[in-house]
Amino acid sequence: MCKIFLLRLSRTAQNWPNMNNPILLIIQREFLSRVRKRTFLLVTILGPLVFAALLIVPGILASMPEEDKNIIVLDEAALIVPEKGKNEYQLEYLDPRENDLGTAKKFLGESSYDALLYIPTGENWDPDFIKNNILLFGKEDPSINMVQFLDGVVEDRLNKEKLLRNGVDPEVVAQSTTQVSIRSYTIGKDDEEDQQSATGLKMGLGYLAGVLIYFFIFLYAVMVMRGVIEEKSNRIVEVIISSVRPFQLMMGKILGIGAVGVAQFIIWVVLSGGVYFVVTNFLFPEMIATQAAAGPEGSGLNPVTGFEIYDQLRAINFPLILSGFVFYFFGGYFLYSAMFAALGSAIDQEADSQQFMMPVTVPMIIALVTAANVIQDPNGDLAFWMSMIPFTAPISMMIRLPFGIPIWEVILSGAILIVTFFAMVALASKIYRVGILMYGKKVTWKELYKWLKH
Amino acid sequence: MIKATNVTKRYSQKLALDAIDLSIPKGSVYGLLGPNGAGKTSFIRIMNQITAPDEGQVYFGDRALQPRDIARIGYLPEERGLYKKMKVGEQVLYLARLKGLSTAEAKLRAKKWFERLEMVDFWEKKVEDLSKGMAQKVQFVTTVLHEPELLIFDEPFTGFDPINTNLIKREILRLSEDGATVIFSTHRMESVEEICDHIGLINNGQVMVEGPLLDIRKRYQNGTYSFVVKEAVVHWGEGTLLQESKHHTGHSYTVKFESYPGTVVSELAAKGTLVAFEEVLPSVQDIFIEIVENGAKLAEHE
Numbered sequence: 233m234c235k236i237f238l239l240r241l242s243r244t245a246q247n248w249p250n251m252n253n254p255i256l257l258i259i260q261r262e263f264l265s266r267v268r269k270r271t272f273l274l275v276t277i278l279g280p281l282v283f284a285a286l287l288i289v290p291g292i293l294a295s296m297p298e299e300d301k302n303i304i305v306l307d308e309a310a311l312i313v314p315e316k317g318k319n320e321y322q323l324e325y326l327d328p329r330e331n332d333l334g335t336a337k338k339f340l341g342e343s344s345y346d347a348l349l350y351i352p353t354g355e356n357w358d359p360d361f362i363k364n365n366i367l368l369f370g371k372e373d374p375s376i377n378m379v380q381f382l383d384g385v386v387e388d389r390l391n392k393e394k395l396l397r398n399g400v401d402p403e404v405v406a407q408s409t410t411q412v413s414i415r416s417y418t419i420g421k422d423d424e425e426d427q428q429s430a431t432g433l434k435m436g437l438g439y440l441a442g443v444l445i446y447f448f449i450f451l452y453a454v455m456v457m458r459g460v461i462e463e464k465s466n467r468i469v470e471v472i473i474s475s476v477r478p479f480q481l482m483m484g485k486i487l488g489i490g491a492v493g494v495a496q497f498i499i500w501v502v503l504s505g506g507v508y509f510v511v512t513n514f515l516f517p518e519m520i521a522t523q524a525a526a527g528p529e530g531s532g533l534n535p536v537t538g539f540e541i542y543d544q545l546r547a548i549n550f551p552l553i554l555s556g557f558v559f560y561f562f563g564g565y566f567l568y569s570a571m572f573a574a575l576g577s578a579i580d581q582e583a584d585s586q587q588f589m590m591p592v593t594v595p596m597i598i599a600l601v602t603a604a605n606v607i608q609d610p611n612g613d614l615a616f617w618m619s620m621i622p623f624t625a626p627i628s629m630m631i632r633l634p635f636g637i638p639i640w641e642v643i644l645s646g647a648i649l650i651v652t653f654f655a656m657v658a659l660a661s662k663i664y665r666v667g668i669l670m671y672g673k674k675v676t677w678k679e680l681y682k683w684l685k686h
Numbered sequence: 687m688i689k690a691t692n693v694t695k696r697y698s699q700k701l702a703l704d705a706i707d708l709s710i711p712k713g714s715v716y717g718l719l720g721p722n723g724a725g726k727t728s729f730i731r732i733m734n735q736i737t738a739p740d741e742g743q744v745y746f747g748d749r750a751l752q753p754r755d756i757a758r759i760g761y762l763p764e765e766r767g768l769y770k771k772m773k774v775g776e777q778v779l780y781l782a783r784l785k786g787l788s789t790a791e792a793k794l795r796a797k798k799w800f801e802r803l804e805m806v807d808f809w810e811k812k813v814e815d816l817s818k819g820m821a822q823k824v825q826f827v828t829t830v831l832h833e834p835e836l837l838i839f840d841e842p843f844t845g846f847d848p849i850n851t852n853l854i855k856r857e858i859l860r861l862s863e864d865g866a867t868v869i870f871s872t873h874r875m876e877s878v879e880e881i882c883d884h885i886g887l888i889n890n891g892q893v894m895v896e897g898p899l900l901d902i903r904k905r906y907q908n909g910t911y912s913f914v915v916k917e918a919v920v921h922w923g924e925g926t927l928l929q930e931s932k933h934h935t936g937h938s939y940t941v942k943f944e945s946y947p948g949t950v951v952s953e954l955a956a957k958g959t960l961v962a963f964e965e966v967l968p969s970v971q972d973i974f975i976e977i978v979e980n981g982a983k984l985a986e987h988e
Contacts, residue, residue: 254784261780265772292846467767471828474734475784477753669736671765682698 234474254476255484260461261487267495276496280503288511293539301378306336309353309362311389321381333635337369347374349382359390361399419638430548434634435549435607441557442603442631446596448561449626453491453568457585459485460576469668478665483657486569493565526682548634556633556642563649564626567656568592574660577667578675592676595623603631610635619645622652687712687836687865688733689894693742695728695891696752704891705742710884715862717882717899720872725891726871727764729939730840734761738944746836748951757786760834764841765827768813774824775809778831785832792831799816799827803853822850830861837861838869843877887974894977903967905983910942914962915954923950936961 266272300320307313308328317323324345326336333350340348347370354361365615366386367414368374416431463469465658575588576594599618606615610632618628627644629637666683667675688710695703703725710716711897718726731737735756739831744751746758769777775796800806803823813821822845830837837858837986843851859881862868870878879899886896895902913919916936925947929940936959941947956962968976 257783257890263770426797463769466770467765468762468769470736470765471761471767471781471825472762472784473736475756475781478736669731 236482246284255480255487258476259482259491262485263491263495266455266489266492267600269627272492272496276499277503279496280500283500283504284507284511287508289619302344303347303349303378303382304336304340304343305349305351306331306333306344307351309351309357311351311362311393312385315385318381321378333367338626339370340369346371347378347586351386363390374650376644391532422516429472434548436552438607438610438631439603439636440515441633442627445557445561445564445630446600448493448497449564450593450596452489452565454574454589455492456486456569457572457576457589458582459489460573460664461579461582461585464577464668464671465580473668474666479661479667482570482573482661482664486573488570490562490565491559495517497561549636553630553633557630558644560626560630560649563622563646563653566653567622567626567649568657570653570660574663574667574680577664578670578680580671584674595621596627599624599627610637616641620648622649625649687747688869689745690732691743691745693729693739693744694731695725695737697728697733698741703732703739706888706891706893708886708893708896709887710861710867712861712867712884713865714884715868715882716857716870716949717875717878717885717970718869719875719878719889719974720883720888722872722873724873724888725887726873727840728891729888730763730838730869730871733836733838734759737916742984754819756837757832760829760832760837761898762829762837762839762842764827765845768821768825770814771812772815773809774811774813777813778824781828781947782831785834787832794831795831796827799831803827803857819847819850822846823853826850826857827855832858834866836867836869838871840871842870842872843874875974879970885970887970887977889974889978894982895973899970900967902973906968906973907965908968908976909945910968911941911943911947912962912964912966913939913941913954913960915939916959916961917957919954923947925950941966 239286302322302324303321304326305312306326306328310328312323313325317324326339328528331339336348336350339345347368350367350369351362352367354365363386368379368382370378395402395405426640463481465473469481474483492542571592572589575585575592579585579588602614602618606612606618606628609615615632618624619632619641622645625648629642629645633642663680663683667680673679687709690706692705692707693703694701704724708729718729720726728737732739733751735753746752746755747945763969772780778796779789779792782796783789787795797806797881800809803826804988805820805823807829808820808824813824815822825857828902829839842854842858858868870882872878882899884897885899885902887894906958914936918932918937919939922939922941923943925938925943927941929938931938943950951960951963954963
């Protein structure tokens, strides 16, 4: 298959002794006509901004201070009395001898305070009674942060109180509390150093790479299909293929649009890096640091110090992931764009493309849907087979890659992908060369199959 | 210029070309004629190497057609168009370079054509901003810019407005005078009769008749003559009157005879009333109908 392909390319070169290699000309046109469009510029420049915003905005929002809230407290149990509150929550106390819940609520309504915390006292100052009967009244719905803060304050006091009642000194407890942080390593082979594992980071990286590659493949493969339909509906296709072979036109389009993808990707990487660098170093340096530390905590993992992040980054084989990304993007893009080119040739209007696109994109969607399972067990059976099947491999393999995959698996999956790509191009070009000359025919899958055998 | 032997093309069930033999002489203006679905476009696509014949061989000049020959062919397909979003100038250069011209050469020639057809101000415009007639001119220029030795026009005059039709007819004939071989393919046989010197009639994937137009028309001459006389004629002897009309200079008659009507002519001439006498050659349309109904006649020397 590969041989035939190369033969066709070289035959092309021989038949065109002059400078104008038609495939190069087509690539050039496909590339320039897209890169010079205003929308390309717009997407390319807005892309990294949106991407950076996705990274940064949640951090900014989370760290944004809420408006100061003044809370009045009717502390009948004298539980938290001296507490002044902190940051944006200011606590002030009503005298329990002069007020009850009724007057306090009335006071809240007339005053400029935001909320009222009511701590009742039960018989014998029973902590369990108190805990169950604390009430919070707000002029608006109290924010989760406020409730959490107040919960924390009350809990802390009640814990200490209970310890004292049981004859334990809270100081002793505080000193005996231990936080454990296991540092896990992947054992190095032969003489290699053991490497610190970074499961959280790898998961994030895997997801990101998988989703990005899905996005890129889909974006550019659909672009190929649109281009084919455009040539057909403009009725220029027969003019072109009286000068070049349909195969050359199809390959030129696929390669040209692939080049657009590369250009866009390079610009994005550079711009994203630039924006990220500026933001982290000049705009919000301390915020990023806190966010980085807080990230893994939210996902149930141990807090990571800056030093450990550095260590973990070292545990990830970035050159492998980056080259894997480039390889699987191209492999996946070529595979899918060949299919999309064949589909585009079979239809006259873009609106008709839906019924054909769905079945073709299903494998990619399956790969995305199973991403969670693959990440759970990156060396399991599902992960293995998903990264061997060429239609899901680009996504599934990118998800696994950060976890360190046996190199033979990567090579095998890559080889299968390449072979499938050549086979797909051969099939697609058969459909393509028939399809581009068909007008006004509602095409069915059966029809496409017939064209294959033409 | 083009010689096809035994060319056969099959589409799933349908036989589009059934072992056809055609020969298109160098320098001719050749009408490839036949109803829709006769196989004209199938044959044209084979000449342009868009499709390959299932059997048979096509020769370009004195050797088999080769991929690089497409640079020597200019083809205006029936389904034609341009990239709408592309600028006219860029597009013309792109298509010319696909045919093997260098950018500089293409620019030079395009400039000449654009001046000639008064379309210099199109150059920087996008095709979508042109009127239909303007786009047609651009399309024509892209077909001929690489100065092909063989020009193939598939249904060239459908979709062109009358002014462009005349303009393009004129330009095509000029190219023919300069030595290009021209093929017109159309189902409207009357539209090319006046400009073709050779024709090939195709029906159901088979060549029904082929050769110099005049020879074919003579071969299908069926004893029909036209007379213009000063006074009305009532009896035509052995002849059958097909048509008559009266006008201020006299009477016109179309009459069919079994053999050359020498006696009728000399009688009328003796009376001094015969103004004009002419053999009526059948039109291509008539020949086509005749063949479909009665089968083809062989040329005499065959």
